[in-house]
Amino acid sequence: xxxxxxxxxxxxxxxxxxxxxxxxxxxxxxxxxxxxxxxxxxxxxxxxxxxxxxxxxxxxxxxxxxxxxxxxxxxxxxxxxxxxxxxxxxxxxxxxxxxxxxxxxxxxxxxxxxxxxxxxxxxxxxxxxxxxxxxxxxxxxxxxxxx
Amino acid sequence: xxxxxxxxxxxxxxxxxxxxxxxxxxxxxxxxxxxxxxxxxxxxxxxxxxxxxxxxxxxxxxxxxxxxxxxxxxxxxxxxxxxxxxxxxxxxxxxxxxxxxxxxxxxxxxx
Numbered sequence: 001x002x003x004x005x006x007x008x009x010x011x012x013x014x015x016x017x018x019x020x021x022x023x024x025x026x027x028x029x030x031x032x033x034x035x036x037x038x039x040x041x042x043x044x045x046x047x048x049x050x051x052x053x054x055x056x057x058x059x060x061x062x063x064x065x066x067x068x069x070x071x072x073x074x075x076x077x078x079x080x081x082x083x084x085x086x087x088x089x090x091x092x093x094x095x096x097x098x099x100x101x102x103x104x105x106x107x108x109x110x111x112x113x114x115x116x117x118x119x120x121x122x123x124x125x126x127x128x129x130x131x132x133x134x135x136x137x138x139x140x141x142x143x144x145x146x147x
Numbered sequence: 148x149x150x151x152x153x154x155x156x157x158x159x160x161x162x163x164x165x166x167x168x169x170x171x172x173x174x175x176x177x178x179x180x181x182x183x184x185x186x187x188x189x190x191x192x193x194x195x196x197x198x199x200x201x202x203x204x205x206x207x208x209x210x211x212x213x214x215x216x217x218x219x220x221x222x223x224x225x226x227x228x229x230x231x232x233x234x235x236x237x238x239x240x241x242x243x244x245x246x247x248x249x250x251x252x253x254x255x256x257x258x
Contacts (some may be wrong), residue, residue, distance in 0.1 A: 017170035024199070042199075042230045049201045053169045102239040107209045110202035110238050117237055 002015045008075025008082075015056045015070035015087060017099070020049060023072050030074055031081065036139045044081060044137060047118040050111040051085045051094070051133050059089025059131055076139075080120075083135045092131055150178055158189040158257050160250055167204030176207040180214055188220030191253045195226025199209075200234060212243065224228040225253040 009030055013019050024045045031041045031109040038083040052070060071086040115122055121136040159182055165171055182190065192208065194200070195201035208224070215222045223245035227235070235241040247253040 020168070020170065021166060039233075040228065045199075046201060046230075046234070049168065049199075053201065053203065056169070100225075103254045105209045105212070105240060107206040107213075108202070110205055114202055114234075114237070 008073060010071060010073040012069055012071045015052075015060050015062070015068055015089075017053070017056055017062065020052045020056070023048065023052065027072075027074055027083070031139075034076055034139070035082075036081070040137075040139055043118040044083065047115045047135055047137075048074075048083050048085070050115045051083075054085045054092065054094050054111060054133075055085055055089060055131070058094075059087045059091040062091075077136075079138050079140065080136050081139050083119075084129075085133045087131050088129060089131060091126050093124045093126070094133065095122055109126060150175065152182065155191075155250075155254055155258055157197060158191055158254055159187045160191045160193055160254075162193040162196060166198050166199040166201075167194070167207070168199060168201040172203035172207040175204070176210050179211045183214045183218060183220070184212070188215065188218060190215055190222045190258050191219065191244050191250060191257065192222065192224050193226050193250050193253075194228075194231060195249070196219055197226075197231065203241060204210075205234070205238060208244070209240070221257060223247060223253050223257065225249055233249040 011026060027045055027048055028041055032042060055070050056062045060068045068088050073084040075082050094112045099113045100106055100109040115135060119135040119137045123130045123134045149163060151162045153160045161179055167175060212222055225247040226249055227246060247256060
């Protein structure tokens, strides 16, 4: 059994922009409970937000009326936080996107750059007609001893 | 709507009171561009009520910056939380936006 099967949380929502903030709170509480530093919590929430937005925008095409399900998982695996988004939209591999030229101010294209910058590893697979994006970052959780 | 606009001297202070993310970035951009079209040339974007900005929010800010500078106007940001300041630095957008601690400082520098 791996860590994603016995730790953390898994939640399935309708992939709509207005629902994503609810996941922020869930992830924040989970990481806070692990004792992860606040600045790191914010960075992980931001990385997850960018991944979820890509699902809403690109995998389902919300601006053309598309919608579908989005599953978000997070778990601690050793000293790594593992976050995962799973959707059933059209194939969309953000890991193939090139980083933007930061010498020029842009109106778009920062999302995947932020995911890469705020995590240690990003992996994409297309499996059983689903996009699965996994983001991993080493953290220093506080060890909380039981009374 | 989580936007409030206040006129101070010849400056429009736009205060945002929610996340500046994918769900709100288009609305924010459209509303601020309306001000630019209405002839407002000096804008302060007060982000002191914003706890979270994502890449869509950044894109909206850059769109507004481009629009107002093309009209010969000026724009600055103020009230950034540390995590938002860090994000500007990460994307190097801190080099193109003037950032002030609060509205008063921003007004002083725009007048």
